[in-house]
Amino acid sequence: MTPNLRADSINDTLNAFCTDSDAYIPGGDGPLAGLTFAAKDIFDVAGYVTGGGNPAWKATHQPADATAWVVRRLVDAGAAMVGKTITDELTRGIFGENVHYGTPVNPRAPGRVPGGSSSGSAAAVAGGLVDFALGSDTGGSVRVPASFCGLYGLRPTHGRIPLEGMLLQAPSYDTIGWFARDAATFAQVGAALLTLENSVDGAPNRPRRLLVAEDAFELAQPEARPALDAVVERIGALFDSVASLRLAPASLVEWSEQQQVLQSREAWESVRHWIDRVNPAFSFEVSDRYVLARSVTDAQVAAAQAGREAIVARMNEVFQDGDTVVVLPTTIGPAPPTGQWVSERHTLRLRNSALTSIAGNTGRPQLSLPLVEMDGLPVGLSLLGNRGADEGLMMLAEAIVVSQR
Amino acid sequence: MTPNLRADSINDTLNAFCTDSDAYIPGGDGPLAGLTFAAKDIFDVAGYVTGGGNPAWKATHQPADATAWVVRRLVDAGAAMVGKTITDELTRGIFGENVHYGTPVNPRAPGRVPGGSSSGSAAAVAGGLVDFALGSDTGGSVRVPASFCGLYGLRPTHGRIPLEGMLLQAPSYDTIGWFARDAATFAQVGAALLTLENSVDGAPNRPRRLLVAEDAFELAQPEARPALDAVVERIGALFDSVASLRLAPASLVEWSEQQQVLQSREAWESVRHWIDRVNPAFSFEVSDRYVLARSVTDAQVAAAQAGREAIVARMNEVFQDGDTVVVLPTTIGPAPPTGQWVSERHTLRLRNSALTSIAGNTGRPQLSLPLVEMDGLPVGLSLLGNRGADEGLMMLAEAIVVSQR
Secondary structure: OOOOOOHHHOOOOOOOEOOOOOOOEOOOOOOOOOOEEEEEOOEOOOOOOOOOOOHHHHHOOOOOOOOOHHHHHHHHOOOEEEEEEOOOHHHOOOOOOEOOOEOOOOOOOOOEOOOOOOHHHHHHHHOOOOOEEEEEEOOOOOHHHHHHHOOEEEEOOOOOOOOOOEOOOOOOOOEEEEEEOOHHHHHHHHHHHOOHHHOOOOOOOOOOEEEEEHHHHHHOOHHHHHHHHHHHHHHHOOOOEEEEEOOOOOOHHHHHHHHHHHHHHHHHHHHHHHHHHHOOEEEHHHHHHHHHHHHOOHHHHHHHHHHHHHHHHHHHHHOOOOOEEEEEEOOOOOOOEOOOOHHHHHHHHHHHHHHHHHHHHHOOOEEEEEEEEEOOEEEEEEEEOOOOOHHHHHHHHHHHHHHHO | OOOOOOHHHOOOOOOOEOOOOOOOEOOOOOOOOOOEEEEEOOEOOOOOOOOOOOHHHHHOOOOOOOOOHHHHHHHHOOOEEEEEEOOOHHHOOOOOOEOOOEOOOOOOOOOEOOOOOOHHHHHHHHOOOOOEEEEEEOOOOOHHHHHHHOOEEEEOOOOOOOOOOEOOOOOOOOEEEEEEOOHHHHHHHHHHHOOHHHOOOOOOOOOOEEEEEHHHHHHOOHHHHHHHHHHHHHHHOOOOEEEEEOOOOOOHHHHHHHHHHHHHHHHHHHHHHHHHHHOOEEEHHHHHHHHHHHHOOHHHHHHHHHHHHHHHHHHHHHOOOOOEEEEEEOOOOOOOEOOOOHHHHHHHHHHHHHHHHHHHHHOOOEEEEEEEEEOOEEEEEEEEOOOOOHHHHHHHHHHHHHHHO
C-alpha cells in the first residue's frame, strides 16, 4: 500500500501530477481506508480550479463550488485523494502528449506514450505513486492508457457513474473510469462506485459465453496477434462456450466514423462559445479536431445518428444472450514512441478508434486487462459486456487471475 | 530623438518588446546615426533565435547564423537596433493579439488593438520608444498597424527589399516595411533601404495624377467617411488631376478571396512539415487558418492564380499612366477594441482584407499616412503607387506635410 501522502510530497518522477494544483482530500474510515488515489484534472474539487489540461481553460475558470460526485464517493469510502493528474487538453487525445504540461512517463514502456487522455492517472498507478486513479473515457481515454501502461481500466456502462462535477466532452459518450494494478484493488474500487442504486440489471453475474470478435482482432498489428491469440485461448477455458464472430457487417472502421461525427458535434457544442470568447492556445492537433468538429453538418449528424442506431441494433443481436461477453484487443498494439508526427498519430488514432468505438457507440462496459505482452511491452485485452454488466466483467477479471495461479 | 538604449533598459510599458530576447546591435556613423529602431521578431540577428511570436517556433530553432539583410543595412547606415518586438504568431494576424506574449498597447487608442502582425514595432514607434521600426507585410501587417497606431507605414514594391534572413509566410506576397511617426524620418529610412541598386524604374518622381478608389471607400465604416473624404479633398490640391473610379469590375471582396487562397497555400507550404513534426501550440484562431490553408485544393489555387492575373491586368490598366497614384482607406475604420471574440475578428479581418489585397495581389507599394482621425482615433489613408514608385509615395507624404503647415 502506498503511503497516504499529498501529491506535492510525492517524488513525481513520472510527470503524472499537475504541479499547478495542490488539491488534496485526506482519507478516512471505510472500505477504501488506507488507499490513495489520484484524479484526472477534469474532476472538480471544491475550492480548486479544474484545469482540463489546458492553461487557457484554467485561467478562465473559477474554483469549483463543489467536489465531483465520484471523488466524494471515494473519499466517503475512506480513500485519500492525493492530487490531480495531467490529461490531454480537454480530454481530446488518446496518446497522452500534452504540449503544455508534457507527456507523463509510461513506467511500463520507456520512451513510449502513456496513452490518453487519462495519461497522468495511468502513469501514477503504473508507477506505484497511488493505488488507483480516476479517468474518463469518451473515445478510449481510460481503455487506451490502461492498455499502454499495463493496467486494469474500465469504461463503465454509459450513465452508470454520475458525471456531476466533471468537465464534459461529448455527453452521449462520456463515462468515468478508473485504473488499478491488480484485479482485487480494481474490484474494491468498483464496489464503492457501482452500487445497487446505480445498477442496471440488478444482481451481477459472471458471463459464461465468450465471443471472439474476429474483425476486431484483424485490426491489431500482425506482430501482436500471437500473444493476443494465446491469451484468448487460455481464458476461453473459463467459459462454458467460446465462439467467433464478426461484429460489423461491413467494417469496424465505418462504425468508428459514426462516433467521429457525433462525438465531434457534441464536443464542439460543449466548448464553442468558450473557444470563440477566449481564443485558447491548443496544440495544432487539438485545434484541428475542433475545426473539423465545427465543420460537421446537420445532415452528417443525422446520418451518423442512423448509423449509430444500426450499430446498437447489431450489438443487441450479439448480446441477445445476456450471459455473453465479447473479447477484443483494447488497442491495435503496444504504446507507440513519444514524439511521433501529428500525421502519424492521426493515422494510428483512426485505427484505434475502430476498436474503442464499439463500446462508445453502444454504451456498453469494457474492461481492459493487462494480460498480454509483446517484446516486454503491455497490450490490453478487453472484455466487452452487456449494458449494466460492469460487475460481471470485474468478476471475470478476478477469475482470470485465480486461473493463472 | 530617442536615447540610444538597449530594449532591456527601456521602460517598456507598452509590451512592445520581446522580453525573452536581448538581441541588440549598437549604431555607428552614417546617415541614420543617432536613430534607434526595433525589429519585429521575424528578422534574424546573428547569435539569437528568431522567435516568430510563437514559443514552439522559438524552442525548435537554433540561433541565427547571420543577421537579416535589412537589419544589416540599417545598422551599416548608423542606426542602433535596440531590440526585437512582439508579432502575431508567424505573422498570421492583422490585429496584434498574441495569446502567448500578450497584446502590445496601442498608445494612440487605449483599450484598442495595435494592429498586427507587426504589432510591437508599431506600438514601440507610436509610444516613442524608438525612432522607427521594421515590420513585414504579407496581407496588411505593416499597413494595418500603421493605420491603427497613427503612423507612417509602407508596404514596398514586392521584391524591392531583400527578404534574406526573414521568417517567410507566403513568399509571393511577403514584403518588408517600416514605421515612423513623421514623414521626414520615414523618408530618411527609406533612403537607406531603397537604393538605385534595388530600384525598379530608375529616378523617382512624384505622381501628379490622383485616382480616388470609390469601391475601396465604400468598404469603410460609414462613420469614418466624413473624416476620410475631407482629407482626400484636401490632398487633391497637390495633384494636377483628380478623378474617381471603381477598381474592381465586380467587388474588392472577390479580389481578396483570390489572395486568401494563394496566401493560404503558400503559408501552409512554408510550415507544414514543422507543424507536423512539432505539433505547436497556436491560438485556436491561428490553427484555424492553417487548417483552412491545408484544405485548399490545387483546383482552387489554379482558379485563384487566374483571378490574380486578371486583377494584375485590371490594375495595370488603372496605372497605365505611370504618373498615377490611387488613394484608398488603409483600414475600414479605427482599431477595434481588444478582446473581441474570434468570430468578430474573423468578420472584420475579411472586410479589411478587401482593402489590403489590392497591393498584395499586384505587388504594388502602398504607404499608409496618419492623416485622419475619427473621435480621436487614428485611421490611415493610403497612397497606392505603381511598381517601383516607393520613393514617389514618400515624396508625396512629405509634400502633404508641407502643405499642412
